[in-house]
Amino acid sequence: MTSSLSDVQSSFPEPTTGQGPRSPAPGLTAAFDPERFHDGAAAIVTRLTRYLGDHSVRGLDLLDPAVLLKAARDLMTHETAHIADFDADRVNQIVDLYTGTGIPVYSPGYMGRQFSGVVPLASLIDLVGSVVNQPSSFYEAGQLPSVAERLMAEHLNHFIGWEPGRYAMVTTSGGSLANMTALLAARDRAFPQIWTRGAGGTPGPPAIAVSEQTHYSVTRAAGVLGIGERQIIRLPADSAGRIRPDLAGPALDEAHRRGLRPFCLVASAGTTAMGAFDPLEELAAVARRYGLWLHVDGAHGASLLLSDHHRHKLRGIDQADSLTWDAHKMLFMPAPCTLLFYRDAATARGAFRQRASYVFDEEPDPYSAYDSADKNFECTKRPMIMPLWAVWSVYGPALFAQKIDRLCEVTRQAADMIAAEPDFAVAHRPESNILCFRYRPPGLQDATAHRLQLEIRNRIRGGGRFFISKVDIDAVAALRVVVMNHLIDAGHLAMLIAEIRDIGQQVLRASAATGNDQRNGSHT
Structure with a gap:
């Protein structure tokens, strides 16, 4: 193990003489030239600076797709036999078309969706991530991202309130993937034989209980897991879009009478439609009474945990078994960046039961302890935690x-x-x-x-x-x-x-x- 960063030094053997591969073609070398990168990046940053500084009230300029298709096609080189020469003007036109046709997320006229203009520093760190290209599911491939993931888990769990050292967090590419991963872990706890023998041996059709206002990704995940529409238990909501705990029990009782085996109750912390917060404390009591895993889809609203004025809306979150938290929504990070938390780290590994000698080590070591590939779908994933960790490190939670x-x-x-x-x-x-x-x-x-x-x-x-x-x-x-x-x-x-x-x-x-x-x- 390397003891310090100062020890990270390499000595390379002297090149041997004699016949070997020919040098790369000049066009190939030029495409990777650092000076060209510097000049191109400077020009792009200048354009993006103007874009960030435009606070005019404007909405979406929705173009006819045929018009945009032609404009994009016209910007593509016709050279196919050789590497085309670098064309700075073409690059500038591509950037202008990209920014000009996007939703103006930095304008006061933008009030339409849940993704945000990002903290500018986050975009610069995202650029670093693109250049160094360190997939972060394994420590050896993304050392700092793996450590940063552990650090952000510690800081954010301070607001969730789970027992230190027992919980786990992984990053996923979006809330939809996080919700499905949590449902997999919940299903494995209730039906551990499904992974190897399939659903045929279960004592009844597996089912999940969701709000009438739940995000479509939850019911989509149920379909992917083989839970049909008839096995989704719809819990009644009040006029504000919140699950009614007093009606959740009768709905679950009826599901049992139909022969269903519910294993998970999905609550929302900030519904997509109305931004409603389900009463988590009361629903946690319902989940305990029926032996259900409580998953909270906090993709939008979990960030209110950071606010002294609004944290009370998530009272009871410490009693959940898992939590989806989108940093690309109310933490203002580049998309996608989703944090999937588990109250019990052991259950995080229950979602997937696979071994692969080319990535998974047989014996644990200090490096593999920071791997996250055994807890999420993605083997290769962007180091999406880095912009969040960098912004948190520079500015703090305030x-x-x-x-x-x-x-x-x-x-x-x-x-x-x-x-x-x-x-x-x-x-x-x-x-x-x-x-x-x-x-x-x-x-x-x-x-x-x-x-x-x-x-x-x-x-x-x-x-x-x-x-x-x-x-x-x-x-x-x-x-x-x-x-x-x-x-x-x-x-x-x-x-x-x-x-x-x-x-x-x-x-x-x-x-x-x-x-x-x-x-x-x-x-x-």
Whole structure:
């Protein structure tokens, strides 16, 4: 074992003379030239600096795919027989097309999705990761990423509250993969024979209990695991989108009467639709009563653990068996970067039971203790922890806490402003940074309200100044904003409200005119 970094030195033998392979072609050498990398990186960083500095209110410029396809094709070299010469102008055009067609996540007009503009330092560390290219499932391939993963687990578990030295954390490429991995571990605990003998020998069909508001990745994972739709137990939710613990028990009892064998209850800490937080403490009691694994999908909302003002919304998280936590959402990291936590490290290894001599060592050693490949799907995965660890190391946790507090505060302000408008209706009180509402003048019927919200959302997206999303609540569409930019203020919110009202009135007037024409027999 190397005792210190100063000991990492190598001596290479003198090159031998004689016949050997020819030198690489000049074009091949030039493509890997460090000076060319420096010049190209400087030009790209200059462009990205301007991009980061553009705080104008703008939404999504949604191009016709055929137009974008042609523009992208025109930027591709026609040279096929030889390595084409480096064309700095072509590279600049590629960067401009990339940034110009992307969602403007740094603009105050962007309020549509749950991914964020990243902390700029994180993007620089992500560039380092791309250059050094250290897959991080094995310590020998990614030494610092493996150590950084251990360090971030320690710091973040301080907020979760599990017993030190007993829990485990692995990084995965996205919350969907983390949710499925956790379900695999839960299934293995309940049905250890499935990995070798399949599901045929189980005493009943394996089932999972989920909220009506659960993310589709959970039910998709159930399908991948062979758990059919009839084996998914839907737990009733209240009007705010939270699982009702008082109705969870009866739903599980009914599942047992149907012959199902539920093994996992999946709760949410920040649902995708409305940002709702399930009552984890009460659901943990339900899970214990029925012998279920409690998995918390905190992809969006687990980051509120870092906030003194909002941590209480995850009360009971220490009683969960596993937790999905997306750093590319409310920790503002490059996507994907998901943290999958287990309360018991032993169960983390239960998801997969494979050996492969080319990667897994027969005897444990100080290096393999930091390997994570036995606990996640990916053998080769990006060192996604590095941007988070670097930003945490430089700025500390207060950076994340202050931004989270700001986003939640602005969202509450948006709810108050919208609720004060007589022709708007908020669908819920926001628990985080997600707010759903409708433009609904008095007397508007549900069927008309549904179509109106869809048309408003589409016209706003086409207008290019704001980008918002939509979601169905009680079968009626609602407009949805996700406040991810700390620069959004009351002025931007007022602009959005005014634009929604203007578009809504235009749509209603056009609809009324069309109805009059049809009643008069006109076919314009």
